[in-house]
Amino acid sequence: MGKPKTSKSPKAPRAEHTEAEPLDEALYEATPTALDAEATAFLGRVHTLLFNVPKHLERAKRHGYTQKEHDLGWELYTTASGKNRRFEHWLAESDERDVAAGVSAERMRLLQEIDAFENLWFPRMRALIPRVLPRENADRFAAAFFKDLSQQPLGPAVVDSVKTFLNRIDELASSAEPGARKLYETLGERGLTPKKIEAMRRLIAAAEEHRTPDRSAPALSRAEIAKAKDAQLAALESLRLWYNDWATTFRGVFGTRAQITLGLTALKRKKKDAAPEDTASEDATEEGEEEEEEEAGDF
Helix, strand or coil: CCCCCCCCCCCCCCCCCCCCCCCCCHCCCCCCCCCHHHHHHHHHHHHHHHCCCCCHHHHHCCCCCCHHHHHHHHHHHHHCCCCCCHHHHHHHHHHHHHHHCCCHHHHHHHHHHHHHHHHHHHHHHHHHHHHCCCEEEEEEEEHCCCCCCCCCCCHHHHHHHHHHHHHHHCCCHCCCCHHHHHHHHHHHCCCCCHHHHHHHHHHHHHHHHCCCCCCCCCCCCCCHHHHHHHHHHHHHHHHHHHHHHHHHHHCCCCCHHHHEEECEEEEEEEECCCCHHHCCCCCECCCEEEEEEECCCCC
């Protein structure tokens, strides 16, 4: 679970909204990890090189291509392609993209209400526990109450965090833990009454109805998703440097046929009646057409 938010001050939820408020852009600075057509094509070229270079291993080794370099290429390729990412990462990014795009104004309104409640009562609860509970029990009680429970950024995950919070508040009323009943009563005196809890449960139920069918929001912290995304994009950048290095080396070592096998050179077809300077001198492979070498671009 992520760390409690500290970037914005707690605000009391408002009773009514006429329309959804705009999202705080800072909450959605991590855009979904999408590989565009250029990056996808690049990964395809890298795979071709890695898969076929063992066929030309003796000459490649003479020019410094080692087992270590080969393993590094596969490692960077694997990470850059997203193989190490969990399904939950992609689902969470998709959920955040939906919210950021304002797919449903009503859904956004509900999430903002629930998020405001979370921002108000999570910090209050942390402050009340050491005030109300016996001093020798306060730290243990707080650790148990907030186990696997922390404030979430504005988004689908806030629904589950507040739902869990309310369930634990309900348990205080019948708990035998010293000070638990007093804590429950103090929360009521401060405004978190049974009526308020029931109203928040209705908001949660409505928010759950607005979720994408057959899918719930993964309870992942923004920090975890951002770390995985950064690792993937960093690997992609390192892979470009790795590929450019070896593509440049091998183009000076291997002939055209080997370069084609390694994905370093492609063949494109041109009409036989094209201008002489635009055509290659290869034999025609189809009637009326010729092949022309085209160096695969670096990335």
